[in-house]
Amino acid sequence: MSHSADRRDAAWWVDRAVQSLVFVGGISGILFIIGIFIFISKEGYGFIVSTLDFGEFFASPRWRPTSSHNPTYGALALIAGTASVTGLAMIVAVPFSLGAAIYIGEFATGKTREYLKVLVEMLAAIPSVVWGFIGLSIMNPLIIELFNVPVGLNVLNSGIILGLMAAPIMTTLAEDALKAVPDTYREAAEALGATRWQVIFRVVLPAAKNGLVAAILLGVGRGFGETMAVLMASGHSINLPTSPFDSVRALTATIAAELGETAAGSEHYQALFTLGIFLFIVTFVINLTADLVVRGVRKQRP
Amino acid sequence: MAESTALPAEPTTALAIETRKLNLWYGTFQALFDVDLEIKQGIITSLIGPSGCGKSTFLRSVNRINERLGYVRTTGSIEVLGFDVYAENVEPVQVRKQVGMVFQRPNPLPLSIRDNVLFGYRTHQERGKRLSRSAADEIVESSLRQVLLWDQVKDRLDRPAVGLALEEQQKLCIARLLPVKPSVLLMDEPCSALDPKGTEAVEELIWELRGQYTILIVTHNMAQASRASDECIFMLLGKVIEHSQTAEMFVTPKCQETADYIEGRYG
Numbered sequence: 001m002s003h004s005a006d007r008r009d010a011a012w013w014v015d016r017a018v019q020s021l022v023f024v025g026g027i028s029g030i031l032f033i034i035g036i037f038i039f040i041s042k043e044g045y046g047f048i049v050s051t052l053d054f055g056e057f058f059a060s061p062r063w064r065p066t067s068s069h070n071p072t073y074g075a076l077a078l079i080a081g082t083a084s085v086t087g088l089a090m091i092v093a094v095p096f097s098l099g100a101a102i103y104i105g106e107f108a109t110g111k112t113r114e115y116l117k118v119l120v121e122m123l124a125a126i127p128s129v130v131w132g133f134i135g136l137s138i139m140n141p142l143i144i145e146l147f148n149v150p151v152g153l154n155v156l157n158s159g160i161i162l163g164l165m166a167a168p169i170m171t172t173l174a175e176d177a178l179k180a181v182p183d184t185y186r187e188a189a190e191a192l193g194a195t196r197w198q199v200i201f202r203v204v205l206p207a208a209k210n211g212l213v214a215a216i217l218l219g220v221g222r223g224f225g226e227t228m229a230v231l232m233a234s235g236h237s238i239n240l241p242t243s244p245f246d247s248v249r250a251l252t253a254t255i256a257a258e259l260g261e262t263a264a265g266s267e268h269y270q271a272l273f274t275l276g277i278f279l280f281i282v283t284f285v286i287n288l289t290a291d292l293v294v295r296g297v298r299k300q301r302p
Numbered sequence: 303m304a305e306s307t308a309l310p311a312e313p314t315t316a317l318a319i320e321t322r323k324l325n326l327w328y329g330t331f332q333a334l335f336d337v338d339l340e341i342k343q344g345i346i347t348s349l350i351g352p353s354g355c356g357k358s359t360f361l362r363s364v365n366r367i368n369e370r371l372g373y374v375r376t377t378g379s380i381e382v383l384g385f386d387v388y389a390e391n392v393e394p395v396q397v398r399k400q401v402g403m404v405f406q407r408p409n410p411l412p413l414s415i416r417d418n419v420l421f422g423y424r425t426h427q428e429r430g431k432r433l434s435r436s437a438a439d440e441i442v443e444s445s446l447r448q449v450l451l452w453d454q455v456k457d458r459l460d461r462p463a464v465g466l467a468l469e470e471q472q473k474l475c476i477a478r479l480l481p482v483k484p485s486v487l488l489m490d491e492p493c494s495a496l497d498p499k500g501t502e503a504v505e506e507l508i509w510e511l512r513g514q515y516t517i518l519i520v521t522h523n524m525a526q527a528s529r530a531s532d533e534c535i536f537m538l539l540g541k542v543i544e545h546s547q548t549a550e551m552f553v554t555p556k557c558q559e560t561a562d563y564i565e566g567r568y569g
Contacts, residue, residue, distance in 0.1 A: 184405070185411055188411055189411060190367060191398055192402075192478065192479070193426055193482070203411055
């Protein structure tokens with residue numbers, strides 16, 4: 001054969017190499033998630049099958065892993081801590097982020113819009129320890145002053161901090177959902193005499209509903225997984241909260257604070273990994289639900 | 303609403319739309335130049351001209367939907383039934399109650415068929431008033447009957463409107479204008495997204511609505527203009543060149559440009 005039959009020149013090899021590289025990048029996400037799951041399962045497995053009492057884990061608020069004669073592993077207070085902080089965070093974040101998304105997506109024009117979008121994205125980049133610092137040094141005295149309570153590190157403090165942390169990413173996602181609504185819908189509704197607000201409330205929001213729900217769910221997932229800010233602003237004391245002024249301890253904060261002080265492989269160590277498995281499953285389910293909700297809307301469209 | 307489906311013997315002389323020295327700019331680009339038009343009530347007037355001649359722009363300034371763009375500037379006046387729609391105390395919302403619009407691509411809202419028909423009505427309903435179920439049913443039925451769609455959709459009123467065939471969607475888009483009793487219907491190439499059968503059906507419907515509404519229709523299709531309108535306006539480069547009876551314009555156009563366009567020498 002002549003040389004013209006062989007196409008394996010430099011460009012061919014580059015093309016091949018880039019393809020393989022991109023493939024590795026693409027597949028790595030799956031490998032990492034499986035790898036992480038195997039790792040935390042392996043570390044927590046022994047404890048789950050031998051020592052763990054599921055009734056105690058989910059129903060008892062007594063988390064006393066370091067007790068020398070009778071350690072107990074009740075995670076209820078930690079779950080309640082995480083849930084209460086996340087719940088309050090959503091009460092703060094949902095109106096803020098939806099309002100911001102509606103303003104940016106539907107009202108703001110030109111430069112205002114661009115600047116706002118950049119600013120919101122910059123807000124999302126603030127490190128969580130900085131937020132924790134704000135909770136500790138600004139919100140804490142403020143709450144003590146305003147509500148006349150002895151301690152300002154509590155559900156209220158960490159819920160507000162976490163809400164402000166989650167709002168930017170939720171705003172960005174919600175704005176994407178609004179942007180996906182075809183402009184012809186808005187034009188049609190306006191031509192029928194609807195005001196801006198009627199267009200948004202009766203056409204745009206229902207059409208973007210799934211994307212907005214997904215944005216909120218991802219915010220919830222973010223709240224569940226956040227560690228540093230919650231650790232710093234929640235008071236970190238084991239409590240079943242009955243008011244927003246109670247200090248609580250979050251699942252994530254517990255792992256972060258205790259793992260470094262346990263002996264690898266010990267019961268306490270494995271119990272912390274069990275908390276990790278639980279967190280992993282919860283956030284996985286939340287993210288999966290968000291994903292399915294978004295897909296649902298696509299399927300309906302012709 | 304449907305007191306006279308019979309055609310008026312002579313077009314009335316009352317005016318539905320009257321414009322004076324209408325100029326319009328998109329940013330710095332001037333799209334309309336001193337447009338003076340008198341469009342008579344109750345007949346179908348078609349707007350023809352090559353792409354970019356300003357016919358859609360004119361149509362879209364009558365219900366002020368152009369203003370959505372934000373960089374549009376208008377001078378001069380447009381009166382709809384004697385009211386200046388650009389007067390300072392007039393809100394676009396009031397104008398759009400009088401002036402309904404049908405778009406090039408059927409654009410039903412992502413709601414049920416029923417809610418699409420009722421959307422405009424609910425929008426213009428007085429605050430605090432509730433529409434009874436039976437009154438709503440009546441409005442939905444009479445509107446869909448008027449656009450010859452009732453029989454096809456009466457069993458699936460709660461299904462999403464986007465599931466309809468394009469032709470049916472376009473009829474629905476006409477039906478949803480009717481409950482608020484507009485006096486003028488603006489149609490921006492309402493058949494251009496439809497196949498020949500759909501075009502025929504929608505044209506038939508437009509002809510059916512003649513007399514009850516003043517209809518202003520933009521079209522690219524010369525044959526459509528000649529068979530489906532009473533009067534015809536020819537525009538070129540943002541100016542009105544000729545406005546006359548359709549039959550007259552297509553047989554004995556007054557201006558050379560009109561003749562050239564009709565015969566297909568450009569456009």
